[in-house]
Amino acid sequence: VKVGGKPLLQWVVEWLRENGVTSIVMGVAYLKDHIISYFGNGDRFGVEIKYSIHTVQGGTGEGFSLAIDRYVSDDTFFALNGDQITDLRLGSLLGKHIEKSAIATIAVVHPRLPFGLVKVDRHDNCLGFLEKPILKERFISTGVYVFDRRITRYLPRRGDIERVTFPRLSRFHKLGAYRHPGSFITVNSLRELEEAENQLKGNHLN
Template sequence: MHTPTYPTQAVVLAGGQGSRLRPYTDDRPKPMVEIPGTGTPIIGHQLAWLAAEGVTDAVVSCGHLAEVLQQWLESAELPLRVTTVVETEPLGRGGGLKYAAAGLPHPDQPWYATNGDIWTRFSLREMAAFHAERDAIATLALARPRIPWGAVETDAFGHITDFIESPPSPFLINAGVYVFSAAFTELLPDRGDHERTTFPRLAREQRLAGFPLPQGAYWRAIDTAKDLTEAAKELAAQAR
């Protein structure tokens, strides 16, 4: 019986400026912001999750205030091997991903990637198996976030029938977590945005897969101070 092999390497994209998280990001990059009550920056939670899912090597792509992140990585007790790369000039999202992937220890093997501001927990191994079953070049995790406003339901005549507070979005979105086959790296642009070039091309060729996050899986993008507060509340509720 064939035993599936899961990726053991990952790229974490941690170069964003996090302007909407100011003043938290005035003196640190976005992934170095701590979720209140945890004492650990976002990237610390990410690296622990990756290690728990079998990742032994991670490349962290730094940018804004790179030295703050590098100093923390050097001083922290980490559960996996971490190296860093710094873009000396803006390469765009796709170019930055390709530049970071060049630092992976096993270029002939698949790899995970995650955005540095994502706070989530689900089985990466299940996602990797899904990716392999579909023989995809790239697989995106897909989330269905809650709409931050209350929704209104109406009947065909225009009477309001119900109010729903923060309902799930009717659309799936890119959750910022990926599984990539080894061949994907070559398809990335040296400079520019892969989400406008590489991904649409793979979608047309039916080589791009989407893995819906399992029911009940925790996912949140940390974009604003409100997201930090909500994440802290949700973590406190889980701990009870």
């Protein structure tokens, strides 16, 4: 998927580099040959890239588990899903992770509804409209994380960390949250692609 004339994953790699990340491990499954061919060893993007191949069926649990076992030696490291464009500063996320002494910390944002709301009274009168509001009382995950190496004890060999790992960590109060105040968008649909293009044109994420 291209956004603003560049593959979405290139935006992610360049954002990581701008945040001081110089070594990247990409977990690849679907379209792995195209991804490896495009990014190579990362030299032309100013980073070092290694690849950890996993199966689509194994989910994010297998993907993260294999990548960490094969290539990650640090005690603390960033992890992400790779389908987002954001102005998140990784240093701020890391600071919150250290403050919380968590095993994992998730960057979260207030969600924006993809549709408008209609205010209706008890007599079924329409009182007003609110176009695509931001829900200030709720949060969603950005898919950007900091992991402590202890995360490996909680990663499933098959399945998704969002459904297996994070609920377990939250029960032990070892899952922290960093409230990102800036911009964030995923690109998983044509509507989100159009929104990302519009935000980039307005320099909200560039």
